[in-house]
Amino acid sequence: MKYLLLKHYRGAPAPGNDVPMDQWAPGEVDDHIQFMRDFAARLQQTGEFVGAEGVSPEGVWVRYDGEGRPPVTDGPFAETKDLIAGWMLIDVDSYERAIELAGELSSAPGAGGEPIHEWLEVRPILAMPPSVNE
Amino acid sequence: MDGVALRELVPKALSVLVGRGADFATAEDAVQEALIRALSSWERETPSDPQGWLITVAWRAFIDMARSEAARRDREIRFGADPPTGVSASVDDSLRLYFLCAHPDLTPSSAVALTLRAVGGLTTRQIADAYLVPETTMAQRISRAKRTVADVGLERPGEVRTVMRVLYLVFNEGYSGDIDLAAEAIRLTRQLTTLTSDPEIDGLLALMLLHHARRTSRTRSDGAIVPLAEQDRAQWDTELIAEGVAILQAALARDGLGEYQAQASIAALHADAQRFEDTDWVQILEWYDELLRFADTPIVRLNRAVAIGEADGAPAGLMALAAIDPGLPRYDAVAAYLHERNGELELAARLYASAARKAPNAAERDHQTRQAARLNQVLRDKLVRRDDSLE
Numbered sequence A: 001m002k003y004l005l006l007k008h009y010r011g012a013p014a015p016g017n018d019v020p021m022d023q024w025a026p027g028e029v030d031d032h033i034q035f036m037r038d039f040a041a042r043l044q045q046t047g048e049f050v051g052a053e054g055v056s057p058e059g060v061w062v063r064y065d066g067e068g069r070p071p072v073t074d075g076p077f078a079e080t081k082d083l084i085a086g087w088m089l090i091d092v093d094s095y096e097r098a099i100e101l102a103g104e105l106s107s108a109p110g111a112g113g114e115p116i117h118e119w120l121e122v123r124p125i126l127a128m129p130p131s132v133n134e
Numbered sequence B: 001m002d003g004v005a006l007r008e009l010v011p012k013a014l015s016v017l018v019g020r021g022a023d024f025a026t027a028e029d030a031v032q033e034a035l036i037r038a039l040s041s042w043e044r045e046t047p048s049d050p051q052g053w054l055i056t057v058a059w060r061a062f063i064d065m066a067r068s069e070a071a072r073r074d075r076e077i078r079f080g081a082d083p084p085t086g087v088s089a090s091v092d093d094s095l096r097l098y099f100l101c102a103h104p105d106l107t108p109s110s111a112v113a114l115t116l117r118a119v120g121g122l123t124t125r126q127i128a129d130a131y132l133v134p135e136t137t138m139a140q141r142i143s144r145a146k147r148t149v150a151d152v153g154l155e156r157p158g159e160v161r162t163v164m165r166v167l168y169l170v171f172n173e174g175y176s177g178d179i180d181l182a183a184e185a186i187r188l189t190r191q192l193t194t195l196t197s198d199p200e201i202d203g204l205l206a207l208m209l210l211h212h213a214r215r216t217s218r219t220r221s222d223g224a225i226v227p228l229a230e231q232d233r234a235q236w237d238t239e240l241i242a243e244g245v246a247i248l249q250a251a252l253a254r255d256g257l258g259e260y261q262a263q264a265s266i267a268a269l270h271a272d273a274q275r276f277e278d279t280d281w282v283q284i285l286e287w288y289d290e291l292l293r294f295a296d297t298p299i300v301r302l303n304r305a306v307a308i309g310e311a312d313g314a315p316a317g318l319m320a321l322a323a324i325d326p327g328l329p330r331y332d333a334v335a336a337y338l339h340e341r342n343g344e345l346e347l348a349a350r351l352y353a354s355a356a357r358k359a360p361n362a363a364e365r366d367h368q369t370r371q372a373a374r375l376n377q378v379l380r381d382k383l384v385r386r387d388d389s390l391e
Helices: A026-045 A095-105 B003-007 B010-019 B024-041 B050-073 B091-101 B108-119 B124-130 B135-149 B160-172 B181-195 B199-212 B238-252 B259-272 B281-294 B298-312 B314-322 B331-341 B345-357 B362-390
Strands: A002-010 A049-054 A061-063 A072-074 A083-091 A121-124
Touching: A002 A095, A026 A049, A026 A095, A026 B362, A083 A095, A095 A121, B003 B024, B010 B024, B010 B050, B010 B091, B010 B108, B024 B050, B024 B108, B024 B135, B091 B108, B091 B135, B091 B160, B091 B181, B108 B124, B108 B135, B108 B160, B108 B181, B124 B135, B160 B181, B160 B199, B181 B199, B199 B238, B199 B259, B238 B259, B259 B281, B281 B298, B298 B314, B298 B331, B314 B331, B331 B345, B331 B362, B345 B362
Parallel strands: none
Antiparallel strands: A002 A083, A002 A121, A049 A083, A061 A072
């Protein structure tokens, strides 16, 4: 079963170790980036990694504005908007495993080399209906 | 036979099929079919005449495709199984193939995909892997591109500028998957220089070689960006640099200056410096001024502001920057660099953090975050020292 792990720039509950990244020691930035790379590489080894991307904090709202009219855009985002930073899609055997992996990802080191304790969103992907259903 | 040698046979096979009267779109599918068969069966044994093998198999595939198409339309088969004799592909055919695949009616991504497949001889799967899109998406992009150019034909003269732009786009794409797109772009540009004479094509080839020569030093093993000033110049490929410089010098001597030669000249001046401190920024600035004559873009002006900062000092660079739109990508990164050199560390740190937020890719974002963290560390250390001296 597939799960989406979502990281937030903002909108998630405040993490334990809440220091903006540009205030970390340069070596701590390197360690954090290395942790993320190693985590993805390990999930590839275990056959549980599907994909991951980071997304820019810049963006706009868009909606349809009627036939023959260009779409309406609204941006940049308000300071209060929940803002996704990136996603990782994993394919695991159980809900428990998804939670275990999200917990590990949230232990990524931050300021002072201590875990960030960042809150991650774990969302089950709606799968195809099974062949046997009675 | 390796993949590159096999790929080199593809455009000729395609030209031969089209020369025999096959329509471009079907012929291109047939050659792709033959290429995929070659990839699997040549692993065991390479035929004695690989080009002939590829043409024969592609022609048979074309006949099959044309027959089933004809059957669908209930029409007579126009082509016999025996190919017409005495038809071969010429230099002009290969050149026209480049023009067709980079036709101005195509979107840049379509032109790139079609060029890589029909001229570059890559499979749809390889192209899809390189651009990180599903194979079915790439297949659709290519067939739509072929429909767009279906009525153009190989007869009409093309536009070499659009071909160069497509090759430049391929070169600039990052490295992912099995196929090294930068090396592929160099191979295709090198091939293009043998098909037609234009100092700008030589300039483009020189530009690619000079950048490719520095590639390994541009990133750390963990993927982090290494700025020019910190690159280990011992890692630069001196042979590629020498080749690039020689090609550039011969092109410049032909008195047909253009943007690629100007860009290559800037790259050559960087490559020429033994240490970053030895960089001839005054000459680089002169080449940026030349470049502006051919391509007055905000990006060029932004890079020129950096060169001014190095040649005439940070305040001059900041003056040049003041005339540029702050909304440009990488504006904050350049502003941060110039303000740091101007001694305004707090402002520079804020700008590096802002540059990280606006970064177009993860490597750039991480690099700008590191720069902000580095400066903030310097500022914290300063504060500590000041507190110490007050005690």
